[in-house]
Amino acid sequence: MTVCVLGAGGWGTALAAMLGQHGQPSVLWARRPEVATRLQQERENRDYLPGVPLPAAVGVTADLTAATAGQDWALLMVPSVGIPELLTALPRTLGVVLCAKGLAPDGDRLTTLAARLGFGRVAVLSGPNHAEEIGRGLPAATVVASADAGFAAGVQAALMTPSFRVYTSGDVAGVELGGVLKNVIALAAGLIDGLALGDNAKAAIITRGLLEMGRYLSSQGADAATVYGLSGLGDLVATAGSLHSRNRAAGEAIARGQSPAQGGKVVEGIRTAGLLEHWATEHGQDLPIVRAVAQVVSGELTPQQGVADLMGRRGRAE
Ligand SMILES: NC(=O)c1ccc[n+]([C@@H]2O[C@H](COP(=O)([O-])OP(=O)(O)OC[C@H]3O[C@@H](n4cnc5c(N)ncnc54)[C@H](O)[C@@H]3O)[C@@H](O)[C@H]2O)c1
Numbered sequence: 001m002t003v004c005v006l007g008a009g010g011w012g013t014a015l016a017a018m019l020g021q022h023g024q025p026s027v028l029w030a031r032r033p034e035v036a037t038r039l040q041q042e043r044e045n046r047d048y049l050p051g052v053p054l055p056a057a058v059g060v061t062a063d064l065t066a067a068t069a070g071q072d073w074a075l076l077m078v079p080s081v082g083i084p085e086l087l088t089a090l091p092r093t094l095g096v097v098l099c100a101k102g103l104a105p106d107g108d109r110l111t112t113l114a115a116r117l118g119f120g121r122v123a124v125l126s127g128p129n130h131a132e133e134i135g136r137g138l139p140a141a142t143v144v145a146s147a148d149a150g151f152a153a154g155v156q157a158a159l160m161t162p163s164f165r166v167y168t169s170g171d172v173a174g175v176e177l178g179g180v181l182k183n184v185i186a187l188a189a190g191l192i193d194g195l196a197l198g199d200n201a202k203a204a205i206i207t208r209g210l211l212e213m214g215r216y217l218s219s220q221g222a223d224a225a226t227v228y229g230l231s232g233l234g235d236l237v238a239t240a241g242s243l244h245s246r247n248r249a250a251g252e253a254i255a256r257g258q259s260p261a262q263g264g265k266v267v268e269g270i271r272t273a274g275l276l277e278h279w280a281t282e283h284g285q286d287l288p289i290v291r292a293v294a295q296v297v298s299g300e301l302t303p304q305q306g307v308a309d310l311m312g313r314r315g316r317a318e
């Protein structure tokens, strides 16, 4: 079978390349025709994943109908802002695997949006998966979660290779939200790096950030234990300490008074921080690190004020 990969940014390109390295054919859909033409000619995605050759087993197209024709399911690998439009354009009989680590415009989960739009088979794929490493064939593990265990098992079987280990889960909310929240905590870790506040501060932000992630997961009906798996703690470790991470790098840039933009590549945590802060305020929930990050990225607080706010909270039990 040919794996259908919708989205030719860093993540979609890396996954298709990795599958191709192991002889698994795929079709990679790029939204912009000129990008598809360049990928076909250069056999490399120089804008989003330079240095990773596209194996011959990767077919490239800008025609969404052609990409999904005859497919049983597809991986949706565009940023979260593009997911509503992409879902709307897809046949509802297609199984959809949401791979973006962000939320819908109204703050809903993307899998919830897909179900609301009438898709019957919905899954999420999330884990510590830097495109830059997966595209080079370095070993990595991930989780595919779905309420439909058979669908999750089918996706697992199609994506497993000697360099990519796929676990299944039934906790869709838990797996999905781990990837969403870790981006905000990675932004906080980047702020710590940019302010040169040291290893102790970074460890504190990661640990208390994990607690906040778990608190939010539980509030959304997820299994509290999922936050300690690959899609939670695993991805937080991979992102908050990584030189590849755009979220961590964006935080570092803000702390240095620079633009958080990452060369046109998506920084999901910036939008997510605002959506989660809004939710926390509306529901009277305590997500102090999320709130501090949202206020810093919106310019309401300086990075130093954000740190002072967190350090100045009243004493409490751990
Ligand atoms: N890069 C990674 O290592 C990685 C790993 C796992 C998950 N993710 C997640 O996958 C998603 C995509 O990330 P990426 O790294 O591939 O992004 P990217 O910034 O590398 O590329 C984004 C791609 O999506 C396209 N795009 C932008 N807006 C679009 C829209 N409205 N509709 C369709 N296409 C659109 C862009 O043209 C570009 O090709 C994000 O949610 C990210 O958090 C990324």
Ligand SMILES: O=P(O)(O)OC[C@H](O)CO
Residues within 6 Å of the ligand: 101, 127, 128, 129, 130, 131, 183, 186, 235, 238, 239, 244, 245, 246, 247, 248, 266, 267, 268
């Ligand atoms: O570069 P980031 O910060 O978007 O992180 C990429 C992946 O989500 C890591 O698992």
